[in-house]
Amino acid sequence: QTVVTQEPSFSVSPGGTVTLTCGLNSGSVSSSYYPSWYQQTPGQAPRTLIHTTSTRSSGVPDRFSGSILGNKAALTITGAQADDESDYYCVLYMGSGIWLFGGGTKLTVL
Amino acid sequence: EVQLVESGGGLVQPGGSLRLSCAASGLTFTNTWMHWVRQAPGKGLVWVSHINNDGSFTTYADSVKGRFTISRDNAKNTVHLQMNSLGAEDTAVYYCASDGGHSFVLWGQGTLVTVSS
Numbered sequence: 047q048t049v050v051t052q053e054p055s056f057s058v059s060p061g062g063t064v065t066l067t068c069g070l071n072s073g074s075v076s077s078s079y080y081p082s083w084y085q086q087t088p089g090q091a092p093r094t095l096i097h098t099t100s101t102r103s104s105g106v107p108d109r110f111s112g113s114i115l116g117n118k119a120a121l122t123i124t125g126a127q128a129d130d131e132s133d134y135y136c137v138l139y140m141g142s143g144i145w146l147f148g149g150g151t152k153l154t155v156l
Numbered sequence: 157e158v159q160l161v162e163s164g165g166g167l168v169q170p171g172g173s174l175r176l177s178c179a180a181s182g183l184t185f186t187n188t189w190m191h192w193v194r195q196a197p198g199k200g201l202v203w204v205s206h207i208n209n210d211g212s213f214t215t216y217a218d219s220v221k222g223r224f225t226i227s228r229d230n231a232k233n234t235v236h237l238q239m240n241s242l243g244a245e246d247t248a249v250y251y252c253a254s255d256g257g258h259s260f261v262l263w264g265q266g267t268l269v270t271v272s273s
Binding site for chain 1: 206215263
């Protein structure tokens with residue numbers, strides 16, 4: 047069974063830089079998986095940050111960036127702010143009309 | 157304004173059925189693939205189902221295959237999710253989302269489905 051892996055939790059200091067990753071339990075993530083990233087705060091709908099590996103969604107600040115690092119997709123937040131404290135989810139397109147979410151990363155800014 | 161608005165959630169008994177709807181506005185609906193994504197209380201997001209722009213191609217997560225049916229009415233800019241044989245494990249907030257390059261671009265606010273006796 048294919049599983050999309052994410053760090054369960056991460057912490058970053060205000061103003062710092064953090065890189066969250068999105069991998070596969072078997073195999074490497076490439077741009078052909080169209081990795082995308084979403085931010086969600088409790089009680090709110092998800093917000094799209096990044097799609098197709100590195101394209102920022104409309105209105106998303108440029109301190110959020112997406113890339114492929116090694117065998118994983120990555121979301122980097124540069125200059126973290128207090129309101130970046132959220133859950134972050136990645137999604138991979140597995141082909142044949144199937145999408146898989148990662149388990150999410152809870153980011154703490156402190 | 158570009159938006160998606162879900163409706164149809166509520167309390168249903170185990171084994172029951174429910175039909176969710178998602179009304180789209182401000183986007184070219186007939187050119188847009190659509191998805192349903194759910195989130196159980198305190199859990200992560202899970203992709204549920206997808207439908208292509210003309211409704212000719214649909215896909216489902218294994219956990220709902222054979223029980224849920226996605227459909228769309230392009231004349232009404234609406235996508236539906238018919239959910240049958242519901243169990244406690246289907247209790248979740250259900251979001252509809254529009255597709256953009258194999259990603260979820262626009263999200264609705266969600267509708268809560270509670271399966272309980």
